[in-house]
Amino acid sequence: MSKQYYTTIGLEIHAELKTNSKMFCGCINNPDEEKPNVYICPVCMAHPGSLPVINKKAVESVIKVGLALDSNIADFTEFDRKNYFYPDIPKAYQISQYKFPIVSGGTLKGVDITRVHLEEDTATSKHDRGDYSLVDFNRAGVPLMELVTEPVIHSAKQAGDFGRELQVVLRYLGVSEANMEKGQMRVELNISISEDPNKFGTKVEVKNINSFKAMERAAEYETKRMMDLLESGKGSEIVQETRGWDENKQSTFSQRSKENANDYRYFPDPDLPKLFLSKIFDINKMKSELPELPESKRNRYRNDYGIKDEDIESYIVDQDLGVWFEKVANKLKDKDKVKTASNYITSDYLGLKKINMEVRLPSVENFTKLINMVTSDKISSRGAKDILAIIVVNDESPEKIAEEKGLIQNHDEGDLKEIVQKIIDANPAVVATYKGGKENALMSLVGQVMKESKGSANPSLVQKILKDLLK
Secondary structure (H helix, E strand, O other): OOOOOEEEEEEEEEEEOOOOEOOOOOOEOOOOOOOOOOOOOOOOOOOOOOOOOOOHHHHHHHHHHHHHOOOEEOOEEOOEEEEOOOOOOOOOEEEEOOOOOOEEOOEEOOEEEEEEEEEEOOOEEEOOOOOOOEEEOOOOOOEEEEEEEOOOEOOHHHHHHHHHHHHHHHHHHOOOOOOOOOOOEEEEEEEEEEOOOOOOOOOEEEEEEOOHHHHHHHHHHHHHHHHHHHHOOOHHHOOOEEEEEEOOOOEEEEEEEOOOHHHHOOEEOOOOOOEEHHHHOOHHHHHHOOOOOHHHHHHHHHHHHOOOHHHHHHHHHOHHHHHHHHHHHHHHOOHHHHHHHHHHHHHHHHHHHHHOOOOOOOOHHHHHHHHHHHHOOOOOHHHHHHHHHHHOOOOOOHHHHHHHOOOOOEOOHHHHHHHHHHHHHHOHHHHHHHHOOOOOHHHHHHHHHHHHOOOOEOHHHHHHHHHHHOO
16 A cells, blocks of 8 residues: 555444433333333323423433543533434434533543433334334333544554443443443444544444444444545545445445434424533532442552453453452452462353353352462362362362362372382383483473372472482
C-alpha cells in the first residue's frame, strides 16, 4: 500500500437496564421471556389516550454510570420524541433524549465519552417465517442506556477493549447484565479513514454486531474495504451510509443511507415532565456509595497480592471468582502462597471448569489447606492437581484424599536412596549419558523414581540424592 491511512472510530453502545419494570409503564422487564407479547400494556403498545410515567430507577442507573465514568451529571434534563416509522416502534416515535442528556463527558480506558442518555427500547422483529415478519413487543419500552464516545479510537483492538471494559463496569454497578448474546448490549461502529491524521474521512456506520470479536473484525474489514477503494481510485464509492455486519461472510454490506438528526424531527415530549436531577437525587451520596470499580480493583490486586495481570483479569471479569479468591488470599496471608494459589485457580481450576460443568469452587478452608500442603512440600505439584480435581466436584478434606491415595511426599532419605539406587542400576545408558555431560538425562531418572514411588517421593530430594550417588 503506497500511502499511510489513519483510522478513526467512534462507538455507540446501547445497554438494556436491569429494572423491575419498563421505562414508561408498569410492565415487567424480563429479558429471558421466550413467549411473545406477554409483558405488554396500552402504554408500551401506544394505545390512544395512554400516558407514560418515568422509571426513576432507570434514571438513577444512568446517573451511576456517569459517576463511574467521572462524567458531568446534568441538573436539567428532559425526554424528546425521535420520530421515525418502523414496525418495531408502535407510536411511530421513540422516547429518547437529544439536547439535554443525563450524562456528558467522562472517560473510560483513555477514551473520551460524549454523552450517555436514556431512552426506551424498540420491539423485536422476527424475520424467520419465510415471506412475512412478526413483531414481539415484550422488549418495547424497556429502559435503554445509550453511550456515545468521541471519535478518538484508532484501532479495532482499542474499540474492543473499550467495549469489554464498559460491559464489566455496567455489571459492577449492577445496572445491566450487558449480555450481548441476549441483545442486552448492542454496539455500533462509526468508522472513517483519512490520509491526514487531523481530518476525518467519510463516516460509515456498521450495525448488526453481536460480540466484541465481531466488532473488531468489522472494524478491520471496513478499514481494509475503504483503503482498497481509495488505493484503486474509487474513493467516491465511500459514502455516508449504514452497513450491516454479516457474521457468516465476515464482511459488511450496505443497508441504507445514514440519517441525520434533522431527519428525526426531535422535539420535547409534552407528556413527560422536565427533570431537575439535583432535587430528585443526592448525587454526592450516590457517588460515595459506588462499588469498587474494575480499574481500582486491578490496582489493589497488584499492590496487595502481586499476582499476574492475566490472573487479575480472570477475577475482574468473574466477580464471584474474585470474591472467593480474596477470601483465599486473606486466609493464606503469605504473598508467595497467594501467588501459588492464584496459579492453581486460573490454570487448573478454570481449566477443569471448561471441560466439566459439575466443577464448583471448593470451600476456602479446603483449598487453602491444599495450598499449604503443596507449598510445604507435603504433596507434589502433580499430587495437588489430582486432589484439586477431586475437591472441585466433592468438597472433601485434601489431607484425607492425600492419605487415601498415597500422595503424601516421602522425605525419608534412607527410603528414597534404595529406590534411587534401584533406578540407577536399571538404567546404565541414561546414567552414562548424564555423566557424559547431558544434564537433562537426570530428569529422566527423576521421572522414573517418581513413577517407582507412585508419586510419593519429594522431587527436590530425589534430585539431590541422584546427584550425590552419581558423583
